[in-house]
Amino acid sequence: MLQSNLLFYILFWPLLSAIILSVLNLFIKKELRSQILFDFLSVAGVSFSAVISLYLAYQNYVFSFDFGYNIYTFLDLESLKIDFALKADALSLMMLSFVNPVGTAIFFYALAYMRDDRSSARFFIYFNLFIFFMNLLVLGANPFIMFLGWEGVGIMSYLLIGFYYDDFSNIKAANKAFILNRIGDFGFLSGIFLLAVFIGVDGYSFEALSESYYKIEPFYLNLIAILLFVGAMGKSAQIPLYVWLPDAMAGPTPVSALIHAATMVTAGVYMVARFSDLFSMVEEVGVFIAYIGAFSALLAALIATKTYDIKKILAYSTMSQLGYMFMAEGLGNYSYALFHVFTHSFFKATLFMGAGAIILALHHEQDIRKMGNLKDKMPALFYMMLVAALSISAIFPFSGFFSKDAIMLHLFSSGHYLIYFIALFTSFLTAFYMFRFIFYIFFSHKRDIEVKATSKLMLIPIGVLSFFTIIVGFLNTPELLGGDERFSLWLSLFDQRYFVSHLVEISLIVINTVFILLAIFLAYLRFYKLIRLEDEASTLSKLLSNAFYVDKIYNNLFTKPLHKLSCFADEKCDIGFIDKLINSLAFGYIKISKKFSVTQNGSLNLYMLVSLGGVSLMMIYILVVLL
Amino acid sequence: MFKNYLILSILLFSLGLIGAVSRRNIIIIYMSIELMLNAVSIMLVSYSSFYNTNTGVVLSIMVTAIAAAEAALFMALFVTLYRKKKSLDTSLFNSLKDTNATK
Amino acid sequence: MLSNMIFIILATNLLISSFVMISTKRVIDSALSMLIALLSIAGIYATLQSSFMFITQIIIYAGAILSLVIFIIMFLNIKDKNLPHEPHKTRDMILTSLVVFPITAVLIYFIKLSDFSNLNEKTTSSIGKVGLELYQNYVLPFELISILLLISLVGSITLARKEKDV
Amino acid sequence: MLNNIEIVLLFILAISISLVVFSTKLSLQKAYNISLITLSASFVFLLQDLGEIFSTLIQKDIFNSMLIYDSFSLLFILIFLLSSAFLLLISKEYIFDHKYFKVESLIFILFSVWGMILLSMSNDLIVAFIALEIASMSIYVLVGINKHKLKSSEAFFKYLVLGSFMGAFYLLGLTLVFIQSGTTSFIDLAKYISTHEIEQLYLVIVGGLLIMATLMFKISAFPFYAWSLDIYDGAPLPITSLMAGIFKISIFSVILRLFLSDYISLKDLYDPLIILASIFTMLAGSFLAISQDSIKRMLAASSIVHSGYLLIALSSIATIGDSASYSLVFYLIAYFLSSLGSLGVLSMINSKDDVTYESLKGFASTNPFLALMMSIFMLSLAGFPSSIGFLGKFYIFSSAIESSLTPLAILGALTAFISIYYYFKVIASMYFHKNISVLLTYSNIKSYIIIFIISFLVLYLGIGSSYFTYLPGTNDLTEFSKSIINSL
Incomplete structure (x- = not known):
C-alpha cells in the first residue's frame, strides 16, 4: 500500500532535520547562521511527522487500515529472522497521534525557550533525534526494533538531561538516569531474548509472537512478563527505579515537558500495552504490576505535597499518574491506561511548559516559596495552568476526569479494593498538591516580584495544548454520560471489563469528586493567603520533603557498598593483583623478547646455522615419523 | 652402484654445507655452495645414465646454469664487499642487527 | 670392476679435495683444491659415460666459473693479512658437522632404503x-x-x- | 593465437629487455613512465579474463604443460601487477630523490614481477625454481642497489648468500623427488604419489621436505626467519614493500598450488611440521617485533607473525581441505593491502635515517592525513574489527577451529593481541606526542591518492558489503577466492 511508505517518512523527517542541522552546525559559524532557516529546520521534521501521523491515525480510525513497511532484513539466521520493519496499528497510531503533535507544540515552545542559548542547534539535533527514536519505538514491528528505539530515547534523554554539561550535578543526574534505565533495559532485553529463544523460530514480529505465547510454559511466561515489566519500571519511573525522574529535571524545561512527561516515560506503559496479549495471560503478574503502580502513585503524591521545586513537583506528579496507568494495566484494562497516557500528555505538557515560562520570567527561579502573586502579572498563563490543574485533579469536564475516573471505576469493579482506596487517596493528594502548586505560585505572598514578559511564541503552544486539555476527554465519554467509549473501541486491546450498575458508577464519581473538592478546599485554606513558610518540624513532613530518604537509602544500600566493593576491586584486586600480574607478564614478555633478539646478532654464519639446524630437525622428524 | 653415486653426492653436499656454515671467508662460502650444486648435478647425471634417459642431464644443465647465474652475482658481491671493508670476512658485516642483541 | 676402481679413486679424490677446499685457510689453496674437485667430478661424469656433462663440467666449471673465482681473488689482491681471522675454525667445523650429520645420515639412510630395481644398462648418452x-x-x-x-x-x-x- | 597472459608476459619481457638495451639512453623519468605504463596496461589488459573459472595449459605442445594459467594464478597476477604499479606510484618521490635509483632498478622491478607471475603459474618443480630465482635474483640486486650505504650492501650480501644456500636445498629436494618419481611436473608427481605405497616414496617425502624448507625460508617461517629483519631493514623502503607485500604472496601462491594438489598421503606427514612451524613463527615474530625500535624492523618482524597466521591456514587446509584455502587467499589480500599501505606511508616520510618510534612523534600534528592512513593500516595489521585485517584473521581462525586446531587459533589470537602492543605504539607515538621536530614528507598528490585508495579498500572490504548489498565487496571477495580455488 502506498500509504505504508508514509510510516517511513514519519521516521525520516526528524532524522533528516537532525542530520541537516548537525551538518550546518558543524560547518556554519554561529554568527553567520540564518535564524529563520535554523528555526524552520528545527521544527519542520516533527511537524511533518505530526501531519502524517494524524493523517494515518484518521485513516485507521475511519477505515481500520493497518500499515506495515519492511525496510530491510536486519538479521537472517535459520532460527531467527529479524526484519527492520515498521508497523502501525491502532495502538501505534494512537501513540503517534499525541507524540508528534504534542511534540510539535513543545518544539515551537522550545524555539522560544532556547532562543538565547548558545548551543540551541545542538539542542534541536538531540530533540529531533529523540523524536526519531520515539517514533521508532512506537512503530517497531518486532521487539527488537522497539528495543532500538527504546535505547535511542534513553541515550537522547541522557544527552538532554546533561545538556548543560558544565554543571557537574547535571552530569550526575544524567548518569543516574542512564544507569537506572540500564537496569530496566537489562530486564527488557532479557525478556525479549527469552522470547526469541522460546518462540523466535516461528517469527519475531508482534503478531507472530502473540500467536505462540501459549507454547511457553507458565513459569517462563511469568518470568518474561516480569522482566518486561522491569524494563517498563525503569523507563516509566516506578518503584523502585523511579529516583532518576526528579533528578532528570536538570535538563532544560522543554526536555522535561517532552521527554519526562509526555513521551518517553509513557514508553513503559506503551510497552506493556503492546504486550497486552502476553500480560493478559499472567494475572498474578498483573496484580503485582497494579500494586507497584499503586504504591508508586501514592509515594510520589505524598512526596509531591512537600516538594518546593516547581519542576520536581510536576515530576513526582508524572510518576504518580504513571502509577495510575500501571494500576489499570495490571488489572487488565489497557485502553483506559492508554487513554490516561493520552490525556496526561496534554495537561502535563501544559503544566511543564507553563512552569518553564514562569522559570524564565523569574530569572531561573525554581523554588515555589519564592514565587507568588503571579496571577495578575501572567493572567493568560494562570488560566491555562488552572485548566491543566483541574484536569489532572479530575474535575468534570476536563479531560483528566474522563481518563482517571474510568480507571477508578475499573479498579473498584475488579474487586481489588485496597488498590482502589490507594488510588482514591492518591487522587485526593493529587488535587491537594496541584492546588498547593497553583496557590503558591499565583496567589500567596502579597508582594511584588519582578517578572519578565513571556514571549507569544511560548504562550501559543501552551494555549493550544490547554485548549486540547479541555476537549480530548470527550473522545472516550463513558456510557453513563451518553458516550460509547470510542477510544477503547478503536484500540480494541485485550481489555477486561466488569459490569457495574450506573448507580455504583455515579456514586463512585461523586465520592471521587467530593474528595477532590475537599482537597482543593484544604489547599485553599492552607496556601491561598500564605505568608509564613511551612512548618518543617514534624517528622512526617521532614520525611516527605526529603522524598522518604529513598535516595539516601539507595545510596547506603546499593551505591556505597558497591562503591566500596569497586574500590576494593580497584585497589586490591586490580592494582594489587591483576595489574601486577599483567605488568609482570608484559614486562616479562618484553624481557624475553630482548633476550630473544640475541638470535638477531647480524652474523650470517649464525643465521645459516639456525637454518641448517631447522633442516636438520626436519630430517630427524621425518626419520622418526617414517620408522 | 647407483646408490654409491647417490651417497657420494650426499657426502659432497654435506661437505658443502659444513663449509658454507662454518667458514667466514665469503669466497669459500661461495665455493661450498657451488660444491652443493655440483653434488646435485652428480645425482642427476647418474640417474640419467643408470635409467638411460636424458632428462637428468638436462636438469643438471639447468642446475649448472643456475649456478652460473649465482656466480655472476657472487662476483659482484665480492667486489662490492671488498671495496667497503678490504676484507671478505662475514663477521665484519654485521651492522644490521637488533640493537638489543649482545655481541 | 675396473670402472668400480676408477669410481672409488675418483670419489676419494673428490671427497679429500672438497674437504681441503672447505678447511684450508688461504683462499687460493681452496680455489685450487676446488679445481681438483671439479675435475674429479668431471671424471665421475666420464665413468657415467655422460660425455656432454663431462665436457660441460670442464668448460663451464673448471674453465669458466673457477677461473672467474681465481681471477677475482687475483683482482682483489687478497693478501694473507686480509683473510678472515678464524681462531675457532676447527671447533666451528666440528659443531657444524654435528648439525649436518642428521641430514647426511637421514638422506643416506633413505637412499639405502629406497628401491632402484628397474635399472637399465649404462649407455652412452x-x-x-x-x-x-x-x-x-x-x-x-x-x-x-x-x-x-x-x-x-x-x-x-x-x-x-x-x-x-x- | 596467443593467450592474454602470454601477450602480457612477452610484453613485460620485451619492455624490460629494451629497457636494458636502452638503459644508458633513457632518463629515469622516461623509464619510470614506461614501467608504470607497462604494469598498469598489463593489469588493465588482464582484467578482461576476470570472471569465469578457467584453467588452461599454456602452449601445451611446446612447453610440455609446464605453465598453467587459471583463475587462481590470474588473481595473483593481478595482485602483483596492481601492487607493483601502486608501489611505483607511492614511492615516486622516493625513487627520484634517491640518486641510487637508476633505470636498472626499474628493470629489476619489472623482472621480479615477471618472475612472480611465472611463479604463480608454474606447474613444474624446475620451472617454479627458475621463476623463483628470477624473482629473487632481481630482488637481491634491488636490495643492494644503494651501493654507497653499507647496510644496503650488507643486506644484499646476506640475502644472496642465504638465498643461494637455501636454494641448494630446493635443488637437492627436487633431485631426490626426481630420481624416485622420474618427473618434476606437479600433475605427474601427484599421480605418482597417489599410486605408490609409502615405502616407495621415501625420497619423495624427504625431497618434499627439503623443498618445503626453501619455501619456508622465502616466507621467513620459523626456523628460517632470521634473515628477514636484517634484509628488510637494509633494503630501500620501496624494495622492502616489494619483498614483504608482493614477493611473499607469490611464494604463497606456489605453496598453495603445491598444497592443493593431490598429495593426500603426504599431508599427514607434513602437517605436524607446519603446525609447529606456525606456532614458533608466531611466537618468534612477536618476540622480535616487541623489542624493535625501528618501525621498518618492527614491520619486518610482524611480517613473520603474519606468515605464522598464513601457516595456520595452511595446516587447516591439510585437515579440512579446500574449504579452508579461501581464508588463506583472503588473508593474503588483506595482508598485501595493509603492508603495502604501511610501508608506502613510511616511504613517504623523508627521513635520512631509519624511521623509529621516536622520530614518528608528533607526526599526527604535522601531517594528519598520513597519520590517519598509517593508523588505519596499523589497525588492519593488528586485526582490528572493521578493517580487512580483522576479517582475514577471523576467517583464518575460524577455519582453524573448524579443523579442530583450536589451540592454534587461540595462540593466533594471543599473538594478535600482543601485536596490538607494537602496532598501537606507532599510533600512540604519532598522536600522543607533540614536541618533536617536524617530519617532512614527500608530498606527491598521486602518492596520497594511492595511499587513500588502499586505505579505503582496507576499510571498505573490512566493514563488509553487507550494508551496501548491491556493491561488490567482502562477500564477493570471499566468494571469488573460494571459486578460484576450484580452478586448481
Missing part, C-alpha cells in the same frame, strides 16, 4: 639426444634460464660498477 630432450621437453626452463642469466649479468654489472659518490 650422446649430445644429440640431450639436445633433443632439451628442446623437446624442457624448452621453457631453457628459455627462462636465459632470462635468469641476463638478469644476473645485468645485476652484477649494476652492482659491481664503480660510481661517483653521490
